Each structure stands twice: as structure tokens, then as C-alpha cells.
Amino acid sequence: MRTIKVEHQKGHEIVGEHLLQQIREGHLEPGQKLPSVVELAAAYGVGRSTIREAVSALKAMGWVDVRQGGGTYVKSVLPSEPRSGADLLFQGAESLVELLEVRKVLESGAASLAAERRTEQDLERMRDALSLMEHGLNVNDTAEGERADVAFHMAIAAASGNSLLIQMMESLSDRLNASIQKSRELWFYKEQSTASRLLKEHQAIFAAIEQQDKELAGAGIAAHLTKVEQVLRAALEKESGSGRD
Template structure:
């Protein structure tokens, strides 16, 4: 007999599953506010970080809405029963992937030029945005972190000194804004990565630009975007496998 590895669920997975069961049974209704992190942590007998991970997963799936300074609410529009991925990948995941492909091509070049042409004002702007990222992390402000993330990448384009590249980034800023939040949630959830790691990646990009290391700046931003692309591809594959499994069941 071949032994089978049995994996135990992590605390946040158990909490997430329990809250989702309440949502599916209608015990928690759209628009309803959830108890605070402290009260949930006390009720489940776990740390606040475990509750944060569970809420982050449910938010990524579309079950919850987290409002900075306003608490956590049940989403007004709940995902369908067939939604088993982090977000409904049938609704725009391919478009997110297309934007990522464009970003990898465009932003590697902007980072390389920014390292060669940046001025002190550009560095000051990037440092200010990094400070906002750090503050958002400290205050658990997901929306603030997303806005700072977008601003960081736009500031790199501005630092490139090339008006055309800057205009290209501006032209897709709305698409960037829409996709950055979704990919951040996906990355945090699938990789179980701390937000602080994402902050360190941005700091690494800044340091390469500051030291005028154009090759390293291009490489670091490319690696950063490749990580996001990797977890999105994994989610798409999981969605595809799930659909195939459902098709076999119904055949």
C-alpha cells in the first residue's frame, strides 16, 4: 500500500470555511457588518492575523467587502454557488493576464530608463509613495495599499523622462487600477505571502533606480510581475481543471 500524505487545514482555512458556511446558509446576509477582528479572534480562539487571512480569502472570493476604517461587511452581491476560485475567473481573468503581459513589456523598459534618468525629485516621490505603502500596511489599509501600488508604478514611468512611455502608462491607468487590487489579493492568498514582502519588493525596485542600476531595476520589476502572472496562471488552471471535473460528473 502506498502511503498518502494527509495535510491538515490551517487555522485561517478553518475560519474561512466556517464563515463561508454561514454565508451560504444565509446566517450572514448581504450588507451585514461582521464583528471586529478582535471579537472574531476571541470567538474563534485564534490570533488576529489568522482572522485577517480568512477575511482576505473571502474578500478575494467575492463574499466580503472590507472598508478601511469602516469594518468588514458581507458583499451586497454574493458569488454564485459554482464560484470556487479566488474570484470568478470566468469574469475577466484573461483580460487581467493580457494587462500583465503588457505591463511586463512596458514596465521593464520604464524601470530601466528611470534608473538612468531619474532626478532627485523622482526619488523623493518614490520614497513618499513607499512611506504610504508602509503606512497602509501598518494600518491594515488594503485600499490605500492598492492606490500606493498603482502610484509607485506610475511614478517610475514619470521618472523615465520619456513622455511617450508616461502617456502609455496613463492610458492604461484605469485598467491597472482595476487589476492591481485583484492580483494583490490573489497573490497574498495563493502564496500566503505577507504584505510586508510585497513592500520589500517595491523597495528593491526603488534601490535599483536610486543606484542607477538599470539592469537590476528592469530585472526586479520583471520578477515582481512574473510572480503575479504565475499565481494567476495557476488559478486559471485550477478553474479549468474544476470545469473539466464538473463536465465529467454531468456526462
């Protein structure tokens, strides 16, 4: 595999674009395992955090799979083309934090509307997501936990009954999945206690929606996402510092 040396303020974007080029040109084939983070960092001349950000972006765009404890692999079936230019907006750590800020605005309103308008079918959809989230926690299946997390938040949007809000959340679905995966990777699943706390926060949001408490539902999801944002900022700063060593 051909590599380049990188010296740039946003090196993760350059690394990500180069790795994508390697995949498109066949230098990295479908199903092939990428070199380790340490090896890529040495090859590109950047810190490990830069490599992680580049890989996270490629994962969000559907080009690679990251297997916990098993490395990173090129997708067996590749996208026919990049999903959209909007994906490039969410490559960096700062963009993930900005996405959380957008989510707070959208989802706190969605939760308030959901508390007012939810149907029994909406509640059942949320219960199913919470059940899967709990199962993923019990069997330490982070992928299942991530999917259930996304499903829960999308169920809240659906319960709002606002078609424009639902469309906005659906348009962010890929980036939503990436932000949840990144926050869990950095913090929630490092300790069982923090993962349990995450589940309890989701259960409390559900309880407020079920009880049709608009204020509590909106405040609950805003507080939850604020915690995630704070943890993500701290973890990324720490990771960035270690990557410069």
C-alpha cells in the same frame, strides 16, 4: 432584481453585462448592496469565480465598490457612460494575465530609463508611495496599499522622461489598478508574510533606480511582475476549479 440563467464559456462577460444593464435601468440603484457572491452564483446558475470576475470588471469600470468583508455596492455616483470600449478587453482572467505581460514589457524599459534619468523629485515621489504602501501593510488597509502600489509604478513611468511611455501607462491606469487589486485580493493580502515580501520587492526596485543601476532596475521589475503573473495564473486556476463545484 431580475436575473438570467447563464450557460456560456465566458459567462462572466454575460453576467457583467446583465448586472450593468440592471444598474443602468435602475433595478440596482446607486448605493444599493448587491446580493452575495453565493446568491448571485445561484441566481445566474454559474460558479462563484464567474461572479467574482464579473464584479471585478464592473469595479474596474467604475460601476461598483467592493468593500473588504462588507460586500459589493453600486457606486453612489455612476459613470455617465462606459469609460471606453477598451475596458471590455480586460474583463476576463486571461486578459488580466495578458495585461501583466504588457506591463512587463513597458515597465522593465521604464525602470531602466528611470534609473538613468530620475531626478530627486522622482525619487521623493517613489519614497512617498513606498511609505504609504508600508503604512497600509502595518494597519492592514488593503485599499491604501493598492493606491500606493499604483502610484509607485506610475512614478517609475514618470521618471523615465519618455512622454510616449508615460501616456501609454496613463492610458492603462484603470486596468493597472484592476490588475493590482485582483492580484492582491487573490494572494498578497491573504498572509502578512507575502504582503511584506511584496513591499520588499518594491523597495529593491527603488534602490536600483536610486543607485542608477539600469540593468538591475529593469530586471527587478520584470522579475517582480513575473512572480505576480505566476501567482495570478495559479490562483485563478484554483478559483475556477472551485467555482465548478
